Amino acid sequence: MRTPICRAIGIDYPVLQAGMGMVAQARLAAAVSEAGGLGVIGTGLSMMPDELREQIRAVRSATRKPFGVDILFATVRAEGSSVLTYTENVSRLIDVTLEERVAVLVSGLGSPEAAVPDAHDRGIYVMSVIGAERHARKAVAAGVDAVIASGRDGGGHVGSVGTAALVPAVVTAVDVPVVAAGGLADGRGLAAALMWGAQGVWLGTRFIATKEAAAHATYKARIALSDTSATTVTKAHSGKPCRLIRNSFTNFWSEREDQIQPYPRQALEVGNPASVRGRLEGDDEWGVLPAGQSVGLVGSVPPAGKVVHQTVREARAAIAAGSHC
Numbered sequence: 001m002r003t004p005i006c007r008a009i010g011i012d013y014p015v016l017q018a019g020m021g022m023v024a025q026a027r028l029a030a031a032v033s034e035a036g037g038l039g040v041i042g043t044g045l046s047m048m049p050d051e052l053r054e055q056i057r058a059v060r061s062a063t064r065k066p067f068g069v070d071i072l073f074a075t076v077r078a079e080g081s082s083v084l085t086y087t088e089n090v091s092r093l094i095d096v097t098l099e100e101r102v103a104v105l106v107s108g109l110g111s112p113e114a115a116v117p118d119a120h121d122r123g124i125y126v127m128s129v130i131g132a133e134r135h136a137r138k139a140v141a142a143g144v145d146a147v148i149a150s151g152r153d154g155g156g157h158v159g160s161v162g163t164a165a166l167v168p169a170v171v172t173a174v175d176v177p178v179v180a181a182g183g184l185a186d187g188r189g190l191a192a193a194l195m196w197g198a199q200g201v202w203l204g205t206r207f208i209a210t211k212e213a214a215a216h217a218t219y220k221a222r223i224a225l226s227d228t229s230a231t232t233v234t235k236a237h238s239g240k241p242c243r244l245i246r247n248s249f250t251n252f253w254s255e256r257e258d259q260i261q262p263y264p265r266q267a268l269e270v271g272n273p274a275s276v277r278g279r280l281e282g283d284d285e286w287g288v289l290p291a292g293q294s295v296g297l298v299g300s301v302p303p304a305g306k307v308v309h310q311t312v313r314e315a316r317a318a319i320a321a322g323s324h325c
Protein backbone atom coordinates (compact mmCIF):
# COMPACT_ATOMS: atom_id res chain seq x y z
CA MET A 1 0.00 0.00 0.00
CA ARG A 2 3.04 2.33 0.00
CA THR A 3 2.43 4.28 -3.21
CA PRO A 4 5.08 6.51 -4.84
CA ILE A 5 3.66 9.64 -3.15
CA CYS A 6 4.16 7.95 0.26
CA ARG A 7 7.84 7.49 -0.57
CA ALA A 8 8.12 11.08 -1.83
CA ILE A 9 6.66 12.51 1.38
CA GLY A 10 8.10 9.89 3.74
CA ILE A 11 4.86 8.40 5.09
CA ASP A 12 3.86 4.75 5.56
CA TYR A 13 0.25 4.79 4.28
CA PRO A 14 -1.56 6.72 1.52
CA VAL A 15 -3.99 8.25 4.02
CA LEU A 16 -3.76 12.04 4.14
CA GLN A 17 -5.79 14.06 6.60
CA ALA A 18 -7.34 17.17 5.03
CA GLY A 19 -6.20 20.55 6.30
CA MET A 20 -9.42 21.97 7.74
CA GLY A 21 -9.85 25.44 9.22
CA MET A 22 -10.30 25.46 13.03
CA VAL A 23 -10.67 21.68 13.43
CA ALA A 24 -7.36 20.36 12.01
CA GLN A 25 -4.90 21.59 14.60
CA ALA A 26 -1.65 20.24 16.02
CA ARG A 27 -3.17 17.43 18.10
CA LEU A 28 -4.98 15.87 15.12
CA ALA A 29 -2.08 16.38 12.69
CA ALA A 30 0.37 14.78 15.13
CA ALA A 31 -1.90 11.77 15.76
CA VAL A 32 -2.37 11.08 12.04
CA SER A 33 1.33 11.48 11.21
CA GLU A 34 2.40 9.37 14.18
CA ALA A 35 0.10 6.58 12.90
CA GLY A 36 1.85 6.62 9.51
CA GLY A 37 -0.48 8.88 7.52
CA LEU A 38 0.03 12.55 6.71
CA GLY A 39 -1.34 14.96 9.32
CA VAL A 40 -2.00 18.51 8.13
CA ILE A 41 -2.59 21.72 10.09
CA GLY A 42 -5.43 23.73 8.48
CA THR A 43 -4.91 27.48 8.76
CA GLY A 44 -8.39 28.23 7.32
CA LEU A 45 -9.56 31.83 7.24
CA SER A 46 -8.66 32.80 10.77
CA MET A 47 -5.27 31.44 11.89
CA MET A 48 -2.60 34.08 12.63
CA PRO A 49 1.09 33.55 11.74
CA ASP A 50 2.28 33.34 15.40
CA GLU A 51 -0.41 30.76 16.12
CA LEU A 52 0.73 28.72 13.10
CA ARG A 53 4.31 28.72 14.38
CA GLU A 54 3.09 27.47 17.77
CA GLN A 55 1.01 24.77 16.08
CA ILE A 56 3.97 23.59 13.99
CA ARG A 57 6.15 23.38 17.09
CA ALA A 58 3.41 21.52 18.98
CA VAL A 59 3.27 18.87 16.22
CA ARG A 60 7.07 18.58 16.33
CA SER A 61 7.03 18.05 20.09
CA ALA A 62 4.54 15.16 19.62
CA THR A 63 6.01 13.35 16.60
CA ARG A 64 9.17 13.23 14.49
CA LYS A 65 7.18 12.14 11.41
CA PRO A 66 6.46 14.41 8.41
CA PHE A 67 3.36 16.60 8.43
CA GLY A 68 1.86 19.42 6.37
CA VAL A 69 0.35 22.91 6.51
CA ASP A 70 -2.70 23.86 4.39
CA ILE A 71 -3.12 27.52 3.45
CA LEU A 72 -5.96 29.18 1.52
CA PHE A 73 -3.90 31.00 -1.12
CA ALA A 74 -6.66 33.50 -1.78
CA THR A 75 -5.69 36.64 -3.64
CA VAL A 76 -7.02 40.19 -3.41
CA ARG A 77 -6.74 43.10 -5.82
CA ALA A 78 -4.36 45.72 -4.44
CA GLU A 79 -6.04 49.14 -4.19
CA GLY A 80 -5.78 51.16 -7.40
CA SER A 81 -4.05 48.28 -9.22
CA SER A 82 -5.04 45.41 -11.48
CA VAL A 83 -2.51 43.10 -9.82
CA LEU A 84 -3.76 40.26 -7.62
CA THR A 85 -1.66 39.60 -4.53
CA TYR A 86 -1.94 37.39 -1.48
CA THR A 87 -3.44 39.09 1.56
CA GLU A 88 -0.93 40.21 4.20
CA ASN A 89 -1.96 37.35 6.50
CA VAL A 90 -1.64 34.69 3.77
CA SER A 91 1.85 35.98 2.88
CA ARG A 92 2.93 35.71 6.49
CA LEU A 93 1.47 32.20 6.87
CA ILE A 94 3.47 31.15 3.78
CA ASP A 95 6.63 32.72 5.27
CA VAL A 96 6.20 30.82 8.55
CA THR A 97 5.67 27.51 6.71
CA LEU A 98 8.78 28.07 4.59
CA GLU A 99 10.92 29.24 7.55
CA GLU A 100 9.89 26.19 9.58
CA ARG A 101 10.63 23.87 6.63
CA VAL A 102 7.43 21.89 7.11
CA ALA A 103 7.53 18.73 4.95
CA VAL A 104 4.42 19.47 2.88
CA LEU A 105 2.73 22.73 1.85
CA VAL A 106 -0.84 22.47 0.55
CA SER A 107 -2.73 25.23 -1.21
CA GLY A 108 -6.39 24.75 -0.31
CA LEU A 109 -7.65 27.48 -2.63
CA GLY A 110 -5.97 29.54 -5.33
CA SER A 111 -2.52 29.11 -6.83
CA PRO A 112 0.62 28.57 -4.76
CA GLU A 113 2.77 29.55 -7.78
CA ALA A 114 4.65 32.39 -6.09
CA ALA A 115 5.68 30.14 -3.19
CA VAL A 116 6.77 27.08 -5.22
CA PRO A 117 10.41 28.05 -5.98
CA ASP A 118 11.16 28.94 -2.33
CA ALA A 119 9.38 25.81 -1.12
CA HIS A 120 11.39 23.57 -3.45
CA ASP A 121 14.65 25.28 -2.44
CA ARG A 122 13.87 24.23 1.13
CA GLY A 123 12.91 20.65 0.17
CA ILE A 124 9.19 21.22 0.77
CA TYR A 125 6.72 19.08 -1.22
CA VAL A 126 3.87 21.22 -2.64
CA MET A 127 0.33 20.03 -3.34
CA SER A 128 -2.72 21.88 -4.57
CA VAL A 129 -6.40 21.08 -3.96
CA ILE A 130 -8.27 21.34 -7.27
CA GLY A 131 -11.83 20.65 -8.46
CA ALA A 132 -11.47 20.50 -12.28
CA GLU A 133 -9.00 19.17 -14.88
CA ARG A 134 -8.12 22.70 -16.06
CA HIS A 135 -7.21 23.72 -12.50
CA ALA A 136 -5.06 20.60 -12.20
CA ARG A 137 -3.16 21.49 -15.40
CA LYS A 138 -2.69 25.07 -14.15
CA ALA A 139 -1.36 23.84 -10.81
CA VAL A 140 1.11 21.53 -12.55
CA ALA A 141 2.25 24.41 -14.80
CA ALA A 142 2.81 26.41 -11.60
CA GLY A 143 5.22 23.69 -10.43
CA VAL A 144 3.27 21.73 -7.81
CA ASP A 145 4.48 18.20 -7.04
CA ALA A 146 1.01 16.61 -6.73
CA VAL A 147 -2.65 17.55 -6.94
CA ILE A 148 -5.55 16.67 -4.66
CA ALA A 149 -8.66 16.17 -6.80
CA SER A 150 -11.58 17.03 -4.54
CA GLY A 151 -15.06 16.32 -5.88
CA ARG A 152 -18.38 18.03 -5.18
CA ASP A 153 -19.28 15.24 -2.72
CA GLY A 154 -16.72 16.64 -0.25
CA GLY A 155 -17.02 18.91 2.77
CA GLY A 156 -16.02 22.57 2.70
CA HIS A 157 -15.40 24.43 -0.58
CA VAL A 158 -16.43 22.43 -3.64
CA GLY A 159 -16.40 22.60 -7.43
CA SER A 160 -19.11 21.25 -9.68
CA VAL A 161 -17.83 17.74 -10.59
CA GLY A 162 -18.43 14.64 -8.48
CA THR A 163 -15.47 12.62 -7.16
CA ALA A 164 -16.07 9.45 -9.24
CA ALA A 165 -15.74 11.36 -12.53
CA LEU A 166 -13.21 13.96 -11.39
CA VAL A 167 -10.46 11.72 -10.04
CA PRO A 168 -9.89 9.48 -13.10
CA ALA A 169 -10.23 12.53 -15.39
CA VAL A 170 -7.51 14.36 -13.44
CA VAL A 171 -5.30 11.24 -13.44
CA THR A 172 -5.56 11.30 -17.25
CA ALA A 173 -5.01 15.07 -17.46
CA VAL A 174 -1.75 15.45 -15.50
CA ASP A 175 1.50 13.56 -15.08
CA VAL A 176 2.03 14.21 -11.35
CA PRO A 177 0.61 12.06 -8.50
CA VAL A 178 -3.10 12.58 -7.83
CA VAL A 179 -4.72 12.18 -4.41
CA ALA A 180 -8.51 11.59 -4.32
CA ALA A 181 -10.88 13.53 -2.06
CA GLY A 182 -14.52 14.27 -1.50
CA GLY A 183 -17.08 11.89 -0.03
CA LEU A 184 -14.45 9.25 0.81
CA ALA A 185 -14.30 8.06 4.40
CA ASP A 186 -13.10 4.47 4.65
CA GLY A 187 -11.01 1.72 3.10
CA ARG A 188 -13.52 1.12 0.32
CA GLY A 189 -12.94 4.73 -0.70
CA LEU A 190 -9.16 4.23 -0.60
CA ALA A 191 -9.45 1.05 -2.71
CA ALA A 192 -11.66 2.87 -5.24
CA ALA A 193 -9.22 5.81 -5.34
CA LEU A 194 -6.33 3.45 -6.14
CA MET A 195 -8.42 1.82 -8.89
CA TRP A 196 -9.10 5.28 -10.37
CA GLY A 197 -5.33 5.74 -10.63
CA ALA A 198 -4.92 7.98 -7.59
CA GLN A 199 -2.06 7.39 -5.15
CA GLY A 200 -3.98 8.00 -1.93
CA VAL A 201 -6.91 9.69 -0.24
CA TRP A 202 -7.34 13.06 1.49
CA LEU A 203 -10.04 12.60 4.14
CA GLY A 204 -11.73 15.56 5.82
CA THR A 205 -15.10 14.74 7.37
CA ARG A 206 -13.91 11.32 8.64
CA PHE A 207 -11.15 12.98 10.66
CA ILE A 208 -13.46 15.61 12.24
CA ALA A 209 -15.20 12.76 14.07
CA THR A 210 -12.06 11.67 15.93
CA LYS A 211 -10.92 12.15 19.52
CA GLU A 212 -8.10 14.54 18.56
CA ALA A 213 -9.96 16.92 16.20
CA ALA A 214 -10.48 20.39 17.68
CA ALA A 215 -14.23 20.22 16.94
CA HIS A 216 -17.02 20.52 19.51
CA ALA A 217 -18.53 17.19 20.64
CA THR A 218 -21.90 18.22 19.17
CA TYR A 219 -20.33 18.72 15.71
CA LYS A 220 -18.57 15.34 15.95
CA ALA A 221 -21.86 13.70 16.96
CA ARG A 222 -23.77 15.33 14.06
CA ILE A 223 -21.17 13.86 11.68
CA ALA A 224 -21.18 10.42 13.29
CA LEU A 225 -24.99 10.21 13.29
CA SER A 226 -25.98 11.78 9.94
CA ASP A 227 -26.77 9.97 6.70
CA THR A 228 -25.44 10.84 3.23
CA SER A 229 -28.32 13.25 2.50
CA ALA A 230 -27.67 15.54 5.50
CA THR A 231 -25.61 18.19 3.68
CA THR A 232 -26.22 21.01 1.21
CA VAL A 233 -24.05 23.29 -0.95
CA THR A 234 -24.37 27.01 -0.18
CA LYS A 235 -22.41 30.24 -0.63
CA ALA A 236 -23.64 31.43 2.80
CA HIS A 237 -20.42 30.53 4.59
CA SER A 238 -17.81 32.33 2.51
CA GLY A 239 -19.33 33.64 -0.73
CA LYS A 240 -18.01 30.54 -2.58
CA PRO A 241 -19.89 27.19 -2.88
CA CYS A 242 -19.30 25.20 0.28
CA ARG A 243 -20.83 21.93 1.51
CA LEU A 244 -22.28 22.21 5.05
CA ILE A 245 -24.61 20.15 7.22
CA ARG A 246 -28.14 21.45 6.52
CA ASN A 247 -29.49 23.37 9.53
CA SER A 248 -31.22 26.64 10.48
CA PHE A 249 -28.18 28.62 9.24
CA THR A 250 -28.25 27.10 5.73
CA ASN A 251 -32.10 27.28 5.57
CA PHE A 252 -32.03 30.97 6.60
CA TRP A 253 -29.57 31.88 3.84
CA SER A 254 -31.28 29.75 1.18
CA GLU A 255 -34.10 32.31 1.33
CA ARG A 256 -31.67 35.25 1.16
CA GLU A 257 -29.20 34.22 -1.54
CA ASP A 258 -29.30 37.71 -3.08
CA GLN A 259 -27.89 39.13 0.18
CA ILE A 260 -24.80 36.87 0.23
CA GLN A 261 -21.62 38.95 -0.21
CA PRO A 262 -18.62 38.00 -2.38
CA TYR A 263 -15.65 36.08 -0.96
CA PRO A 264 -14.02 36.87 1.44
CA ARG A 265 -16.44 39.47 2.86
CA GLN A 266 -19.21 36.91 3.53
CA ALA A 267 -16.68 34.74 5.39
CA LEU A 268 -15.31 37.58 7.48
CA GLU A 269 -18.70 39.04 8.41
CA VAL A 270 -20.92 35.92 8.54
CA GLY A 271 -19.10 32.62 8.01
CA ASN A 272 -16.28 33.02 10.49
CA PRO A 273 -18.42 33.97 13.51
CA ALA A 274 -20.91 31.22 12.55
CA SER A 275 -18.01 28.77 12.21
CA VAL A 276 -16.81 29.53 15.73
CA ARG A 277 -20.40 28.93 16.93
CA GLY A 278 -20.78 25.67 15.02
CA ARG A 279 -17.35 24.10 14.90
CA LEU A 280 -16.04 25.13 18.33
CA GLU A 281 -19.02 26.09 20.54
CA GLY A 282 -21.43 23.33 19.53
CA ASP A 283 -24.33 25.38 18.11
CA ASP A 284 -25.42 22.86 15.49
CA GLU A 285 -28.46 24.89 14.34
CA TRP A 286 -27.10 28.42 13.78
CA GLY A 287 -23.45 27.48 13.32
CA VAL A 288 -21.49 26.56 10.19
CA LEU A 289 -20.74 22.81 10.14
CA PRO A 290 -18.82 21.87 6.96
CA ALA A 291 -19.07 18.17 6.06
CA GLY A 292 -19.05 15.96 2.98
CA GLN A 293 -21.62 13.43 1.84
CA SER A 294 -19.16 11.09 3.53
CA VAL A 295 -21.05 11.85 6.80
CA GLY A 296 -23.15 8.79 6.01
CA LEU A 297 -20.08 6.54 6.26
CA VAL A 298 -18.65 7.75 9.58
CA GLY A 299 -20.72 6.34 12.47
CA SER A 300 -18.16 6.64 15.31
CA VAL A 301 -15.65 8.95 17.02
CA PRO A 302 -12.44 6.87 17.37
CA PRO A 303 -8.82 8.01 17.88
CA ALA A 304 -7.40 9.36 14.60
CA GLY A 305 -4.63 6.75 14.48
CA LYS A 306 -7.26 4.02 14.48
CA VAL A 307 -8.89 5.63 11.42
CA VAL A 308 -5.56 5.49 9.56
CA HIS A 309 -4.96 1.81 10.34
CA GLN A 310 -8.56 0.75 9.78
CA THR A 311 -8.71 2.54 6.41
CA VAL A 312 -5.64 0.65 5.21
CA ARG A 313 -6.94 -2.70 6.55
CA GLU A 314 -10.34 -2.19 4.90
CA ALA A 315 -8.74 -1.14 1.61
CA ARG A 316 -6.65 -4.34 1.53
CA ALA A 317 -9.82 -6.39 2.16
CA ALA A 318 -11.80 -4.47 -0.50
CA ILE A 319 -9.05 -4.97 -3.08
CA ALA A 320 -8.84 -8.69 -2.26
CA ALA A 321 -12.64 -9.04 -2.50
CA GLY A 322 -12.72 -7.16 -5.82
CA SER A 323 -9.96 -9.27 -7.34
CA HIS A 324 -12.16 -12.42 -7.10
CA CYS A 325 -14.41 -11.04 -9.84
Ligand SMILES: Cc1cc2nc3c(=O)[nH]c(=O)nc-3n(C[C@H](O)[C@H](O)[C@H](O)COP(=O)(O)O)c2cc1C
Pocket residue numbers: 018019020021023042043044045070071072107108109129150153154155156157181182183184202203204205206208289290291292293294
Ligand atom coordinates in the same frame (compact mmCIF):
# COMPACT_ATOMS: atom_id res chain seq x y z
C1 LIG B 1 -14.58 21.56 8.39
C2 LIG B 1 -13.88 21.60 7.07
C3 LIG B 1 -12.98 22.63 6.84
C4 LIG B 1 -12.26 22.66 5.66
N1 LIG B 1 -11.31 23.63 5.51
C5 LIG B 1 -10.45 23.53 4.48
C6 LIG B 1 -9.30 24.37 4.39
O1 LIG B 1 -9.08 25.25 5.23
N2 LIG B 1 -8.44 24.16 3.36
C7 LIG B 1 -8.64 23.17 2.43
O2 LIG B 1 -7.79 22.94 1.57
N3 LIG B 1 -9.74 22.41 2.45
C8 LIG B 1 -10.62 22.54 3.47
N4 LIG B 1 -11.69 21.68 3.52
C9 LIG B 1 -11.91 20.69 2.43
C10 LIG B 1 -11.03 19.47 2.63
O3 LIG B 1 -9.69 19.79 2.36
C11 LIG B 1 -11.39 18.29 1.74
O4 LIG B 1 -11.27 18.65 0.39
C12 LIG B 1 -12.77 17.71 2.00
O5 LIG B 1 -13.00 17.64 3.38
C13 LIG B 1 -12.87 16.32 1.38
O6 LIG B 1 -14.17 15.78 1.49
P1 LIG B 1 -14.65 14.91 2.76
O7 LIG B 1 -14.96 15.94 3.82
O8 LIG B 1 -15.87 14.21 2.27
O9 LIG B 1 -13.54 14.01 3.16
C14 LIG B 1 -12.47 21.67 4.66
C15 LIG B 1 -13.42 20.66 4.88
C16 LIG B 1 -14.13 20.61 6.06
C17 LIG B 1 -15.11 19.49 6.25
